[in-house]
Amino acid sequence: MNQEQVIKTYLERHGFGQFCPKAVLFDMDGVLYDSMPNHARSWHRSMEDFGISMSEADAYQFEGMRGLETIKILAKKQWGRDISDEESARMYAEKSRVFSTLPEAGIMEGVKSLQERIKSMGMEIVVVTGSGQHSLLNKLTQDFAGLVQSHLIVSCFDVSRGKPHPEPYLKGMEKVGVKPWEAIVIENAPLGVRAAVAADIFTIAVNTGPLPDEMLSDEGANMVFKTMKQAEEFIAANCGSPVSL
Secondary structure (H helix, E strand, O other): HHHHHHHHHHHHHOOOOOEEOOOOEEEOOOOOOHHHHHHHHHHHHHHHOOOOOOOHHHHHHOOOOOOHHHHHHHHHHHHHHOOHHHHHHHHHHHHHHHHOOOOOOEEEEOOHHHHHHHHHHOOEEEOOOOOOOOOOOHHHHHHHOOOHHHEEOOOHHHOOOOOOOHHHHHHHHHHHHOOOHEEEEOOOOHHHHHHHHHHEEEEEOOOOOOOOOOHHHOOOOOOEEEEHHHHHHHHHOOOOOOOEE
């Protein structure tokens, strides 16, 4: 299918009459920042100290989920018991500490050009992340000055259910005042794609990690690209005027 056919298939599937994006919702880790290698290392090292097995590869499969929920799932599976919020928070604090000792992650190649194109087309930018690490959240409006605004950031502190539940993306649309057919999501993680698809939003997956493309398309991504440049070209070609059935 060509790109217009992909969009029309999306509209037909959801019963929407028109695709007219007014906002683009970005995940943070692995999309705005090349931070996933650091997250993978810090997850592995910190969980090992608590007796939980979590390889660096495992971290990519849990990417997008709130940290406290990730720890509870692993503890239940490996220890056979439910752990308290306090115990999970203590373990996540150690993960955050280890993360803070690693070299600072750079901005993902091509993402600023993509955001500048989005702004030039009159669309809004929203960041939707499962992160609770203040060190990263506080940097967003500095590193993406003029592009990311603090009131258009959804973090784990804004929702009761994280990805893969659709609540984070539903909250993002609420903050910017758009409907699903008026939005696009840029994701890189299977669980994030699942959340965006569940929120009925047209979802572009940019595969910036080691997982196979099929893990993203199988979760329902409408388009899967290798680079931010390809995502920029798609948005430039398809968001200048509405696409109708």
